Amino acid sequence: MSHALVDAPSTAPDRPTRSPAARALALWQSAGPVAVFVVLLILVAIVQPPFVTGGGLRILAVQATPIMLVALGQAMVLHVGSIDLSNAAIAILSAIVLAKALGPLGAAAPLLCLVLLTAVGAVNGLLVAFAQVPSFALTLGTLGVLQAVSLVVSHASTVYATAHTGVLDFLFEIDVFGLPIAFWVAVLLALALWLLLRRTATGRAMTAVGLNETGARFAGLRTQWLRVLAFALSGAMAAVAGIMIVAQAQSASSSGLGSDLLIPAIAAAIVGGTALTGGVTNPLNVVVGALTVSLVPIGAQTIGVTSQAQSLVYGLVIVVAVALTVPRVRSIVK
């Protein structure tokens, strides 16, 4: 039963008699996102070998970190079959609040951000679960509200962290295995989410909600609270993304670094094999998805695509990457 929940979201958990084709599909589902990333990286490395040897990978990790964090939160919400269009706005608000609070509060400021914006995420979840409002519409609304809050709190300008910026310096200034600590923090959080989904009853219950919510509810699971948890995790991950933005820029603004995370993060989650319909999420593949999505613009620039053509390349690569990795668990594709 547990295997059926986690590995084979098909209607029949006929594991022993699975056809070779089905087994190949399952293998591709776990390895596909990695393969897409590796192929892209090899393409870039063939055209521009210095990219891999000369610090290109570190730039990639730095760029991918905030996208990865927002994407991990998004993947958790997608996992229960919802979507969170507001979580990138939560990340920017987190960055602005942190830039303001770092001076007066010092090391307590990141904690404040984490608590405050996890609560914002939870409010999204509570509204979806208990007012029974579809998440797409609701979070489109909270996106508008949060953008306005960011503009008002920052007075529509750039907020510079005045003191205690040293508290966050270690995140991007100390490298482990050639990549900054901030990147490894994001990877560890991904690992934690992977453990949550694969090794805990709560995580399994979230999977059940994503695959068959009616069934989950009749099985006695508290599906509404599991949805609230997913949105709260999305808020928490976005709050950490905001912390990374300030650690990188020592400042924050509604239009500055990290203000366009929503689309890349959704793309990262989906290129990482997450199903929009729910129940199929591998946080570790989301890490790879974020690396792929970040590699496309950097790689295009490295191999000499003119800057005018970059969004064209970005759009096409995303569609192809998703076409290769999208889990096809349902016959109807909306």
Add this chain to the structure above:
Amino acid sequence: MSAATHVVPTASPRRVSPRELGEVGALVLLVVVFTALNPSTFVTLTNIRTVLDQASVPLILGVGATLVILMGSIDLSVEGVMGAAGMTFILLSDNTRKTVDLGAGAIVVALAVGLALGLLSGLLHTRLRVPSFIVTLGVWFVGLGIATLLFGESVIPFLPDGGIKAWPSHHPLGVPNSFLLALVIVVAGLLVARFTTLGRMAYAIGGDEQVARDNGLAVDRYKVLVFVVAGGCGAVAGILATMQLGAGSATVGVGNLFTTIAAVVIGGTSLGGGRGGIHRTVVGVLLLVVLQNGLVLSGVSPNVQSAVSGAVLIVAVAAAAWPLRDRLRIVT
């Protein structure tokens, strides 16, 4: 979304439900409140023309977006389609960069660009079986990329004063030409939705795609067609927005995705598909545009305007969902 609650509307659209009266009532209330707050500026001929001119682009986009959402899909590509079509239009028209002047041919080519992008979305969605959400997200960037490539590295092309630049805001029939164009497209959209196979198929696919397939309907073909229509609407909106701006910009459509989808949802078209209609989206667009216009006239800071739109969206969907609340209802 449980399929059992989906009913393909067979009743006459003239039968107005109390739900629709809610939005119309909210619109009337807004007009009354803003008239009271700004007695000398809100209900003036100039301001009404401004509101109608501002509403024209989201109305045109709303027609395509509603058809796609009725089908249970989503089209995120509007801003990219607007950019690509708008840039094609201006570079083939009489402009300060002196590229080529095809006259009305420019509009035809720009329309073709929009239809082609819609076709691309539809084919990728149905042939590769990739969710429309992600396909149209990709096509959004493809459209922006086409616009940026066409723009190149040269100076900004401007439309000469007068002529087509002034056409949208001219009002020989009392209301601006831009709004008349939007009205024509809305009426055409209503007729298509009600009386053509394309429109009925959009409702049928959104109501229950499996049932539509099981009945042997050519679901994929009509899905592609609806995306082509949406691409066409995006192209018209891009051409109109470029005329209004008077200059070529790849980002001419920025902000329109949020407004359009919010208007469709506020109007009461279900994101799950099958329920709603273009007439509802018209009310949703007018609500948002009147609200923004009234807030500006009332001196509200532009910083909080997105919060007001967002709050209206939340209240509208919460009010719509409230009577349907049920312990066993699945809402994602």
